[in-house]
Amino acid sequence: MKIKKELKKSEKALAKLLSSDDMKTLCFPVAGKEVMLVFLDGLTDKQAIGRQIMLPVKTLEEVSLESLEGCILEPELKRLSTYEEIRQEVLLGHTVVLAEGLDGAVSAAAKKFEVRSVAEPPTATVLQGPREGFVESIQTNIGMMRRRLKTEDLKFEQFNVGKYSSTAVCVCYIDGVVGKGLKEKIVKKIKEIDIDAVLDSSYVARFLAEHNTSLFKQFGSTEKPDIFAAKILEGRVGVLVDGSPIAITAPYVILEDFQSAEDYYVSRYRASLGRIIRLISIIISLLAPSMFVAAQLFHLQIIPLAFLLTIVNSIKGIPLSPSFEMFFTLLIFEVLNEASVRMPKYVGMVVSIVGGLVLGETAVTAGIISAPALMIIALSGICLYTTPELERQFSVVRVIFLMVAGAFGMYALLLAISAFFIYLCAFENYGTPLLAPYAPMVPKDLKDGFIRKNQGDEVLRPVTFKSPNKVRMRLRKEKKGNGQ
């Protein structure tokens, strides 16, 4: 509905559209005309409203949209023509200025709300490298990105998503570097989102996913702007969501969860060692419980004799079958895990003591579970946390493997692993294979694989992400004779 020239009518119309106690209106005379400010309490900076809007407006000799725009001391101004636009701006925390006799309004972004200050993200602490993390404010996050990539090619396309939340969702990419057609696909999917509210980036990720029933995630996520920038520079698209410190990136490859931020700030040898340790940890974590159960139940011949005697001694008198014992121990571990995550920090210590000492030690002493089973589950649990991003998916796979091994033994377990690989090999998101650059093998991209080459060798962008701009580094060699 178009803005009426009569201020009373506008006031009535806005009262209907924004009937809430925290909506404030403030009227004052300027040059013989009534001027009205509309804003939301709690989202606006009242000092800024007084200093940057009211004071200059009061000095006007003639009230018009042009003069209002000219005098308000705010850089972010917008002219509005409908009540719906006013509602939208007010809900975003802006202050709208209306005046008697004007069929338009001016919105000024004098907003202020409490946000968490930039700090090191708890999920990605590093010994070396930047410690900044994204926060809940999308503007701050965009600023952090701009500070890192000072180029006009860094583009942000913003959309408001959510019927009730109208959350700002920002698609971020580098023009000319982003993979062909990728940005368009993601923008199209964001535009198609029809949901009550977007409260976190994971809401958006669910809509952007190409396979809704997939066990594996289809988006990379990070809290660190340096990682986000690095991914964007590879030709991927990033999505920032207001209210969420977790940024998502697409396409996703599983290798990225084995790469830590620190890998790029330490020597290639240390980085490679770290990645291989993470890979071995995941293998141990997934297979140790199931292989132990399968070996105990069906294939005693594969256990070395000395180890077999140790196992036999420790399981003597255990009332549970090997598979049930392992399930039981795993269940205890998962319960403790859930409890320690959800419990307030000050009782977390209690959970550790009760879980580690009382439950574990006592269960072994009481002869309910055996020490090897407890040790294997503990090892498996710790190993899984070397790649925290994969913890949720792989803990499900671990249970499946354990069930298969307990029911059918080692051969079925091998088949399950093989089937798991087939699943992973067939899996793609936005045309990118999940297991790239290993399956399909992309030799050029292996430079940043489990064995990391020198950063100086990564001259080209990863082929996997299909960036049209292939070169990311040019090594300038000094001409002969120039150097001293």
Added chain:
Amino acid sequence: MDNNDNNHFRIRNVCLFFIAFLPATKIFLLPHVLARAAGADMWISAAVNVVLDAITLFSAFVLWKRYGGKDYYEILTLNIGKIGANIVYAAYFFYFFFKAFTLVNEQKLYVERTLYENTANFFTFLPFFVFCAYLASKKIFVLGRLADIMFLCTAIGLIILYALAFSNTDFTAVLPVGASGAGRILKGSFSALNWFGDGVYLFFLMGSVPPEKRALGKLLPSYFAAGLFPVLCMLMFYGIFSSVAVRQEFAMTEIAKYSVAINNIGRFDYVAIFALLFTGAAAMSLPLYFATECVLKIAGIEKRAYVAAAVSAAMFALVTLLREHYATALDITVGATAAFYLAMGNVVPLLSLFLKRGAKHAEENGR
């Protein structure tokens, strides 16, 4: 074609496919079969089969080059019409299905007698058929990606196994070369036809492999590298067991178990055996995969998963029905039906060299 297109086989994929899957099927029961037929010269029989398959592979390569990456079914249709193509594909369906029957039975026997010697039951091997159906339900590019990962497992598994067995091998046991006589060597090759015939796979992959330069230079060496493993296995198998080799049923578990390392640290060879079983499961499923492919082409069905499930279920039914008659089935496989395997695995591919109709047209389009 886009160079970044991941949904095709590259020549590299095919090379790794050979190394990943071809040796894994030939080290279970085949050494026993060959020892029975060719004695000390069993390795020559295997080598003859490798050469025969190389010729098949070369035929496939010529056809692939001639038609610029066209599907084999399409090529057949162009030359002998749709009905003719369907007949050839139906024959190949039976070829793959019965090839799979021997391999699946062999795997079943191995699993029941070696891995579950005390606890084998009806359900022990059941998951294999579910696995087969699952693999067969996937598109062909998945095989290429699997090969990219699994070739490492096969290579590592075989290297560990051979390294463990090496110290116990007396290579002089196979001397003098050719002592068994040409007749026994050829009989050995004839008996082993069901396990070989791997060059045929390229006919069914060729539609997914876009043209590439210097392909033969990559294909043949990798094929011979893959063929070297089984030949080496035969040599070592006879070198270790000599005249009692005939009594050893499964070479894979037997050849390394007398290693000194195993005496010290337990059955370390199981690491290699499990690695080979891991890739072997996919390798044993390949004939069923291509049998599914044949049905899909003949019937023109889009729903791959249903056909895959049906083919695997049929195999399960056959294996279950004949579970008491495996020895007879094996005798038929290495005896009377071997001629059928020779025809489909080696002769028909060779005859395919005469397919030329539409080739020029395809070549022009390719340009």
